Amino acid sequence: MADILRERERQVYRKGAQPFQLDCEKQxxxxxxxxxxxxxxxxxxxxxxxxxxxxxxxxPIGCASYTWDIRGALSSGxxxxxxxxxTDLRELDVIQGGEKKLYAALCELIDAHQPKAxxxxxxxxxxxxxxxxxxxxxxxxxxxxxPVLPVHSEGFKGTKKDGYRAACEALFQLVGTAPTDGISxxxxxxxxxxxxxxxIWMIREYFRRIGVEVVACITGDGRVDDIRRGHxxxxxxxxxxxxxxxxxxxxxxxxxxxxxxxxxxxxxxMAQSLYDIARFFxxxxxxxxxxxxxxxxxEAIMPTVVEYRRKLQGKKAAxxxxxxxxxxxxxxxxxxxxxxxxxxxSQTGNREDYEQLRELCDEGTIIVDDSNPLELASxxxxxxxxxxxxxxxxRPIAYxxxxxxxxxxxxxxxxxxxxxxxxxxxxxxxxxxxxPVWKLTPRKRERALPKEQxx
Amino acid sequence: xxxxxxxSEVVExxxxxxxxxxxxxxxxxxxxxxxxxxxxPHSHGSQGCCAYHRSALTRHYREPVMAGTSSFTEGTSVFxxxxxxxxxIETMFDVYGPEVIAVHTTCLSETIGDDMVQIIGKAMSExxxxxxxxxxxxxxxxxxxxxxxxxxxxxxxxxxYFAEPSAEEKKQIxxxxxxxxxxxxxEIKCLAHRMGVKVVMFPDTSDVLDAPQTGTHQFxxxxxxxxxxxxxxxxxxSTLGLGLxxxxxxxxxxxxxxxxxxxxxxxxxxxxATDRFIEAVRTIAGVKVPDIITDERGRxxxxxxxxxxxxxxxxxxxxxxxxxxxxxxxxxxxxDMQPVYIVTGTPSTRFEKRIRSxxxxxxxxxxxxxxxxxxxxxxxxWIKQEPVDLLIGNTYxxxxxRDENIPFVRHGFPILxxxxxxYFPTVGYRGAMRLLENxxxxxxxxxxxxxxxxxxxxxx
Numbered sequence: 033m034a035d036i037l038r039e040r041e042r043q044v045y046r047k048g049a050q051p052f053q054l055d056c057e058k059q060x061x062x063x064x065x066x067x068x069x070x071x072x073x074x075x076x077x078x079x080x081x082x083x084x085x086x087x088x089x090x091x092p093i094g095c096a097s098y099t100w101d102i103r104g105a106l107s108s109g110x111x112x113x114x115x116x117x118x119t120d121l122r123e124l125d126v127i128q129g130g131e132k133k134l135y136a137a138l139c140e141l142i143d144a145h146q147p148k149a150x151x152x153x154x155x156x157x158x159x160x161x162x163x164x165x166x167x168x169x170x171x172x173x174x175x176x177x178x179p180v181l182p183v184h185s186e187g188f189k190g191t192k193k194d195g196y197r198a199a200c201e202a203l204f205q206l207v208g209t210a211p212t213d214g215i216s217x218x219x220x221x222x223x224x225x226x227x228x229x230x231x232i233w234m235i236r237e238y239f240r241r242i243g244v245e246v247v248a249c250i251t252g253d254g255r256v257d258d259i260r261r262g263h264x265x266x267x268x269x270x271x272x273x274x275x276x277x278x279x280x281x282x283x284x285x286x287x288x289x290x291x292x293x294x295x296x297x298x299x300x301x302m303a304q305s306l307y308d309i310a311r312f313f314x315x316x317x318x319x320x321x322x323x324x325x326x327x328x329x330x331e332a333i334m335p336t337v338v339e340y341r342r343k344l345q346g347k348k349a350a351x352x353x354x355x356x357x358x359x360x361x362x363x364x365x366x367x368x369x370x371x372x373x374x375x376x377x378s379q380t381g382n383r384e385d386y387e388q389l390r391e392l393c394d395e396g397t398i399i400v401d402d403s404n405p406l407e408l409a410s411x412x413x414x415x416x417x418x419x420x421x422x423x424x425x426x427r428p429i430a431y432x433x434x435x436x437x438x439x440x441x442x443x444x445x446x447x448x449x450x451x452x453x454x455x456x457x458x459x460x461x462x463x464x465x466x467x468p469v470w471k472l473t474p475r476k477r478e479r480a481l482p483k484e485q486x487x
Numbered sequence: 488x489x490x491x492x493x494x495s496e497v498v499e500x501x502x503x504x505x506x507x508x509x510x511x512x513x514x515x516x517x518x519x520x521x522x523x524x525x526x527x528p529h530s531h532g533s534q535g536c537c538a539y540h541r542s543a544l545t546r547h548y549r550e551p552v553m554a555g556t557s558s559f560t561e562g563t564s565v566f567x568x569x570x571x572x573x574x575x576i577e578t579m580f581d582v583y584g585p586e587v588i589a590v591h592t593t594c595l596s597e598t599i600g601d602d603m604v605q606i607i608g609k610a611m612s613e614x615x616x617x618x619x620x621x622x623x624x625x626x627x628x629x630x631x632x633x634x635x636x637x638x639x640x641x642x643x644x645x646x647x648y649f650a651e652p653s654a655e656e657k658k659q660i661x662x663x664x665x666x667x668x669x670x671x672x673x674e675i676k677c678l679a680h681r682m683g684v685k686v687v688m689f690p691d692t693s694d695v696l697d698a699p700q701t702g703t704h705q706f707x708x709x710x711x712x713x714x715x716x717x718x719x720x721x722x723x724x725s726t727l728g729l730g731l732x733x734x735x736x737x738x739x740x741x742x743x744x745x746x747x748x749x750x751x752x753x754x755x756x757x758x759x760a761t762d763r764f765i766e767a768v769r770t771i772a773g774v775k776v777p778d779i780i781t782d783e784r785g786r787x788x789x790x791x792x793x794x795x796x797x798x799x800x801x802x803x804x805x806x807x808x809x810x811x812x813x814x815x816x817x818x819x820x821x822x823d824m825q826p827v828y829i830v831t832g833t834p835s836t837r838f839e840k841r842i843r844s845x846x847x848x849x850x851x852x853x854x855x856x857x858x859x860x861x862x863x864x865x866x867x868x869w870i871k872q873e874p875v876d877l878l879i880g881n882t883y884x885x886x887x888x889r890d891e892n893i894p895f896v897r898h899g900f901p902i903l904x905x906x907x908x909x910y911f912p913t914v915g916y917r918g919a920m921r922l923l924e925n926x927x928x929x930x931x932x933x934x935x936x937x938x939x940x941x942x943x944x945x946x947x
Contacts, residue, residue, distance in 0.1 A: 069537025094594075097510035099539075115506055118503070130501075190560075
């Protein structure tokens with residue numbers, strides 16, 4: 033067991049006899065090799081999937097380079113969001129201010145691409161040199177006749193969560209700016225799905241089948257004009273609550289639209305989400321269609337899932353994700369596959385999240401907030417984990433230890449949402465847990481040796 | 488079509504970079520610091536910078552990348568980053584036990600004016616730096632230069648902090664490899680070793696970012712130049728700096744500080760550049776070139792002769808970093824190919840001159856652009872105006888390659904969608920053979936794929 037930073041002792045909890053105590057929503061200790069990112073990162077991942085908008089990063093080139101098309105948020109139409117636009121601030125701009133450059137860049141871009149809206153991301157340095165991004169945006173908006181929205185995402189102004197909030201604030205300005213004629217009373221906005229690997233298309237198809245109109249997808253496969261009339265939807269359906277609850281609450285306050293939290297991940301949560309939505313509309317036919325859909329879908333996938341469960345029974349999983357809400361669904365989905373979650377953590381969970389995780393998990397499970405590679409590696413070894421579920425920085429750590437890995441973040445290659453997603457998830461977990469490569473790795477080989485000796 | 492947004496008409500842009508052919512300084516500094524044994528790179532700025540750099544390097548190398556961050560907050564940006572860095576230094580020595588902490592700055596800490604020398608001095612006087620351990624720094628403002636500049640600055644910092652002048656000369660030469668892959672550094676060392684020359688190489692990321700699977704997570708992998716080695720660089724016979732953009736600063740600093748004479752060479756990519764490298768090592772160390780190397784050269788030459796009919800006259804577009812581009816262009820010319828478009832986002836003053844000296848006799852009309860607005864968007868526009876037969880660049884070239892149906896060889900940083908670069912070098916004669924193999928592979932695959940059935944050939 034590696035040393036845990038003294039200051040971090042209270043950010044690690046082992047479910048057992050001791051009373052539940054877990055510090056979270058703390059600043060990372062300076063010098064910690066944290067897996068966390070910044071405000072800009074939060075804003076950028078949330079808004080980026082809006083495919084017909086301009087996304088221009090106002091700052092030195094790095095922030096634009098590192099976020100150029102790294103998230104597989106698919107679009108069924110325009111792909112303007114996959115280009116990288118930056119004001120590429122230089123030393124002279126830092127001294128003289130970058131407003132002129134931003135103005136010129138916006139005008140050049142809008143003339144060239146005729147986007148439906150523009151998002152301007154302020155980076156660290158913009159907050160320090162004091163550019164009035166808001167004023168530039170207003171001016172360009174007036175001159176070009178499209179919404180030009182500042183995103184206050186200076187990296188140092190908090191955590192990724194604050195970036196989500198800045199993104200929500202920009203989105204909030206868009207909603208309510210277009211007419212809502214012709215929207216069905218049975219209608220929703222999908223909040224907090226980013227269409228990784230085409231997941232929102234699967235979810236939309238479910239809604240089409242049960243007869244619920246989707247007004248706006250926020251933001252996966254998102255379109256500016258849809259978001260502008262989002263206030264016409266009867267209900268906001270919020271996944272990834274960490275990023276989108278703020279927007280849902282704002283919309284409730286201003287437009288009176290209620291919202292519910294959902295998760296599309298795993299059979300139980302997916303079915304529950306559809307039922308919750310059907311129940312909201314109090315329409316027996318809608319409920320009937322939903323039940324039919326759930327039955328059909330489960331019938332279709334269950335034999336495969338059962339087959340995987342037979343093979344994966346008793347295997348151990350560790351989870352480290354950005355937002356804690358996703359972890360709930362993962363724990364349940366893994367359980368459905370007969371697997372036990374022995375470690376679970378997130379970069380940005382809050383007290384409520386961790387409390388809920390504790391209730392959900394088995395005795396002995398390690399629950400951790402804002403972890404780092406040393407800790408993660410030691411937990412993986414201590415618990416003899418078979419699969420680690422995380423993001424880009426976690427993958428090579430798992431592989432070096434001879435542990436299987438499944439990306440449940442930006443780099444997922446298979447749709448993991450919905451009923452079909454459960455099968456994909458099972459296949460992916462099975463593929464990595466059972467890979468013959470681990471039998472060749474030193475750690476597993478050593479572990480296997482003593483067992484061959486007679487008692 | 489993904490890049491339907493690219494028009495063939497080039498409108499001069501005054502303020503905008505689209506699809507950049509560069510990134511910012513700090514990641515270069517982080518990469519260089521990883522080439523020091525037992526070293527923990529540290530990003531003095533917001534948490535996101537460090538996360539982005541680690542992610543980018545992890546995607547490129549498929550290896551764990553460790554680095555600390557000062558985790559700036561709103562308060563830090565007002566009161567300065569001293570308190571954060573002091574705490575970070577203490578925390579890192581305490582928990583991660585590095586021998587060296589290599590701090591690089593960011594746009595944020597540079598703009599608020601943190602004084603690294605003063606803060607590190609304070610950390611030492613307050614006893615936060617344990618005996619025998621080191622904190623070094625490089626200033627790497629993101630709004631100056633590019634990632635290559637950051638690499639150059641951290642390499643220079645290694646000289647500044649560690650190299651020691653010595654009255655006694657050691658029978659060894661320094662090689663500053665420039666920003667190349669771990670595989671390239673390994674190959675350069677191997678060439679010198681075969682010539683019987685003792686080499687001090689820094690940075691050296693071999694055995695750090697190409698670490699074997701051992702079933703354990705090595706926080707500090709076994710590779711990297713040791714402090715002791717870098718210290719002894721001041722006593723070496725001479726310094727060979729490879730890559731003018733990446734290595735000149737460190738080579739100059741070493742000459743100035745320790746009076747070690749230096750010779751600057753372009754990266755040994757391609758036949759002629761490798762010839763010059765071998766010749767330089769031979770001359771400086773006073774050794775003979777062994778047959779094993781001469782034969783390697785002969786095999787490369789043989790391969791070029793065998794296959795020259797397939798590459799002759801092909802038009803090539805290149806983008807990436809100045810040092811790579813100059814040598815690649817020279818190699819392409821040697822293959823009788825036509826590097827017609829060359830773009831780097833790095834604002835290097837000597838780049839144009841260097842590249843023209845390689846191209847002028849054979850491709851005088853080549854379009855070359857560097858610095859602001861020299862991005863892959865512009866390159867794509869040029870290609871739309873007059874197509875090319877081959878594209879060479881980092882992974883981001885795949886958009887253009889797909890859109891325009893151009894055979895594509897990945898080279899440079901970052902490569903996010905293929906493996907090989909960390910294991911197989913492109914420097915030296917063997918590296919050149921691999922490059923040629925890759926070039927031929929994509930050209931001939933295309934021919935096989937697209938040739939009409941009657942001219943689809945078995946023997947090529």
